[in-house]
Structures are given as structure tokens and as C-alpha cells.
Amino acid sequence: MKPATRSAPDIVIFDVDGVLVDASLSYPAVVARSLLWAWTRVLCRIPDSEGFSFRHFAVTKTHPAFNDDYDIAWAAINCAASGNNPSLAESLPSPVQWRTLLEDCTGMDVCGWVRRSFGETVLRKAVRQACEEMYFGCDEYESIGSVPVYTTRRKGFWEEERPLASFNWKEILVPVGIYTGRPVSELRLALKLIGWEDFPPGLMITPESGITKPSPEGLAVLCEKTGTANPLFLGDAESDRQALRAFGKGTFAAVGDFLSDEAVRYSCPADALRSAGIIHPPSGKGSLEIGSRQ
Numbered sequence: 001m002k003p004a005t006r007s008a009p010d011i012v013i014f015d016v017d018g019v020l021v022d023a024s025l026s027y028p029a030v031v032a033r034s035l036l037w038a039w040t041r042v043l044c045r046i047p048d049s050e051g052f053s054f055r056h057f058a059v060t061k062t063h064p065a066f067n068d069d070y071d072i073a074w075a076a077i078n079c080a081a082s083g084n085n086p087s088l089a090e091s092l093p094s095p096v097q098w099r100t101l102l103e104d105c106t107g108m109d110v111c112g113w114v115r116r117s118f119g120e121t122v123l124r125k126a127v128r129q130a131c132e133e134m135y136f137g138c139d140e141y142e143s144i145g146s147v148p149v150y151t152t153r154r155k156g157f158w159e160e161e162r163p164l165a166s167f168n169w170k171e172i173l174v175p176v177g178i179y180t181g182r183p184v185s186e187l188r189l190a191l192k193l194i195g196w197e198d199f200p201p202g203l204m205i206t207p208e209s210g211i212t213k214p215s216p217e218g219l220a221v222l223c224e225k226t227g228t229a230n231p232l233f234l235g236d237a238e239s240d241r242q243a244l245r246a247f248g249k250g251t252f253a254a255v256g257d258f259l260s261d262e263a264v265r266y267s268c269p270a271d272a273l274r275s276a277g278i279i280h281p282p283s284g285k286g287s288l289e290i291g292s293r294q
Helices: 026-041 055-060 069-081 096-103 110-118 125-141 184-194 218-228 238-247 269-276
Strands: 012-013 177-178 230-234 249-254
Touching: 012 218, 012 269, 026 055, 026 069, 026 125, 055 069, 055 096, 069 096, 069 110, 069 125, 125 184, 177 218, 218 230, 218 249, 230 238, 230 269, 238 249, 249 269
Parallel strands: 012 177, 012 230, 230 249
Antiparallel strands: none
């Protein structure tokens, strides 16, 4: 953790994916599957490679503008489609080449960058719906009153997620908030997975609020609602880190491996909370920092 202030945290704010929930087998798979869907079903081209790999995904998460995983899919699809080559292997840049392309996205306008750089061969609205259907699966998608158009897969990729939070939010000794790029419908699945179904909706900042990372506004709103001023923000991506920096106070705790330049990274959120002294440590166990593994 790199504290911007010396005082102890008076609120904990969680990102969700990679922090409360291990989504490494869900959203990256949705991005990869949506690329293959677009390549074969929409563009009628040749799927002769594995497509968008986890390395591509990890590289993208180090860019502050790419908090929305479905926009990662849309960007990758239109990047590959822009060359009019039927071969996916020859059309999709390598992870290193993809990182170089991302450097040209200097602002936060992902949509503008994609359209300027690659055009929009496959529409954003269609990609986003396809991703959503793949994430939920037909069974869950229909249960929330939606009708799948692009997939017949009954099982959703959300079912591959695993909990990272081994504690209840009520065990934390300070107020708790959530600031996530997940829409409410997807957030509810994550909260159900970790047993936080009773988490207060008023302390969740989701895209429906009109606030998205890396804006610091989500942190500001949660602090204002709880009468706090010095957040501990647990995140796993550059958009999380930039949000805390823009907020100008508090502490960022990196969870997982995406932010490899962080001196201290935590393997799970409980370790970060114990390090900050705001949750009771389990008997006989200490905290584990990724940067100091034995």
C-alpha cells in the first residue's frame, strides 16, 4: 500500500472483480468468446487462432480507460476486423503489439479511440449484448426478464467465478462501500456468491449511477454518505489506482497480480484489511503480501 495520508482509514471501499470475486475465468473468457463469435458469426471469417488471450486481457487492465470489460471485447474485435484479413491469427495483434496500440488511447474516451483507430465494423451495442448474454447464460438471462439473441448457451460464465472474500462486510470495523464497473444485475450475482446479499444498495456505486472509474467521484460519494474522508480502496486495475490518486487522499491496496509495479500486493482482500488493522485477524494467522512471498 502507498498511503497518501498518515491517518488510519475510516472507510473501506472495494472493487469487485479480482478483489471480492475471482473473475479470471469469467470476464476474460467472455471477451475471448465474443471475439470468436464476431469473427465467425458476424464477419464470417476464419477462427485459426486462440484469439484474445489472458495476456491480452492483463495488458488491457493496466490502462486506466479500460475499466469496462465489454468495451475491451468491442475494441479487440474492431481492431482485428479493421484489416479485412480473413485469418484471425494474422489479424489480432500480439499482447506486446496490443500494448503499443493502447498507448495511443491517451484520454478516457475509449469509444472515440476505437472508432478513430479501427472504425466500427461490429457495432458496440451488439457486442455488449452478446457479452452480457454469454456472461449470464440463457437460464439466468431469462430469469431477469431478458431474451437472448446471440447465444444459446444455457450456462453462464459467471458460474466459473469463485469468492475471494472470506469474511462478511459486517466484520469490518469501519464503514464499507463498493465502487465497481459491474452493473447492478451482475453485481448481485457477485454478492450472492460471497454471501453479501444484505449489503446496503445505497453504498454501491455502479455504472447506473452515471459514475465510472477512474473518476474519483465514486469515492467522494461514498465518503460523503458515510461521513468519512480517508478511504482504503482495494482494487486490482489501473482504473482503480487512478481513481484513488485523483481523489487525493486515502490509501490504495493492490489485490492480485495485474499491477506488478506496486511494491506491495495482496493475495486476497482479507490480508489487506488485516494489514490496515480494521478487521479482526483469524487466530494463528498473519497477513500475506504478494510482494513478500516466501
